Amino acid sequence: MFKRNVFAVSMTLAALCSAQAAFAEVNGGGATLPQPLYQTPGVLTAGFAAYIGVGSGNGKAAFLENKYDKLVPGVTNKNVHWAGSDSKLSLTELSTYASDKQPGWGKLIQVPSVATSVAIAFNKAGAGLNLSVDQLCGVFSGRYSDWSEVVGSGRTGTITVVYRNGNSGTTELFTRFLNAKCNAALEGGTFAVTQDFKSSFSGPVRGTRINPLQQAKPGGGFYADTSEGVMSTLNAADSRITYMSPDYAAATLAGLDDATKVAKIAGVSPAPANVSAAIGVIQPPALINRGQPGAWVPTFAATASTTDPSIVAYPTTGYPILGFTNLIFSQCYADAEQTTQVRNFFARHYGAFGNNDTAITDNRFVPLPGNWKTAVRDTFLTATNELSIGKSNVCNQIGRPL
Secondary structure (H helix, E strand, O other): OHHHHHHHHHHHHHHHHHHHHHHOOEOEEEOOOOHHHHOOOOOOOOOEOOOEEOOHHHHHHHHHHOOHHHOOOOOOOOOOOEEEEOOOOOHHHHHHHHHHOHHHHOOEEEEEEEEEEOEEEEEOOOOOOEEOHHHHHHHHHOOOOEHHHOOOOOOOOEOEEEOOOOOOHHHHHHHHHHHHHOOHHHHOOOEOOOOOHHHOEOOOOOOEEEOHHHOEOOOOOEOOOOHHHHHHHHHOOOOEEEEEOHHHHOOOOHHHHOOOOEOEEOOEOOOHHHHHHHHOOOOOOOHHHOOOHHHHOOEEEOOOOOOOOOEEEOOOOOOOOEEEEEEEEEOOEOOHHHHHHHHHHHHHHOOOOOOOHHHHHHOOOEOOOHHHHHHHHHHHOOOOOOOOOOOHHHHOOOOEOO
16 A cells, blocks of 8 residues: 555656646747757757747747747647747837836847858759849849849749748848849839848839749648748749758758859858858947847848947858847746746857857858857846846746746
């Protein structure tokens, strides 16, 4: 009887511990650009649930509104604790959160996770493809509708542009570059900085454009509107071209230098070394600005801003189409275990010893420079800093729900 009782108690305790561990998991998702990175074993620390790739727009909305059904449709009995986004939070999103959610949940944290290129992948046999910036603009505006019009491409046939449907942070990074670099007089219109490619160009739509939701899968159904879906659509037929995160554009690091599948832009491939050279000169926010979430994410533009130090000019060396994919967390969590789990992830991802750097590089991204990692640790992990995650006198009685 004693043994049976001990066994019963042990089983009950084990069940309770298991339930508590599952109940306290840290849920998140968003951008599909970094999805393979966050799904690499060991990148997310203990207590984190699997990252769910649904696009930057849905990821931000899931976090800002705490709506788990933005990550998994139909599921409303879970909370959202973090998000990944290639799209920087807008002033409206930040101000709405500050007024509606911050009093009960605490401040939000927005920091760059890794630097990334936006690669130009294509499916058209031939020698290596090297596009000038002008040619890139012409292809995506529709000024060029046939490969024969792209001088030096060595190809003929109708060009079909494949693009993301709906809100995509990768689209925002790409249209930001097109907005800054494309000549409106040549294109017959301008590119807006937007997450929605189909409405990005102000001129007449020329050439052939398709999105993954228009493409039927072999055997029935339709491609999902994700990075994976875009690449499947690209590879489903000849003569197509798209913009894509480097981890999906090439299966290996060496593949990013394969100009028969991934175009060089102005003679430079999207390999990580060519992105690292470009971001190395960008400085983290000044101490006085580190309490502002918008200050943490550099935004590239045609010229640097004289009033906003986070707006910097596109680099003149290295791969030209680049940006950052970001992390969005709360400073405060109602559950102490979740607070510890989030702090552990920050300590790993931004650690002085680069614990995630190998996985970052293997996924064709670029780790943040050491001075950026130090700035993140000093601000969000140092116990004496008022912005520290879980700061007791700040987070007292408030925090994102368990």
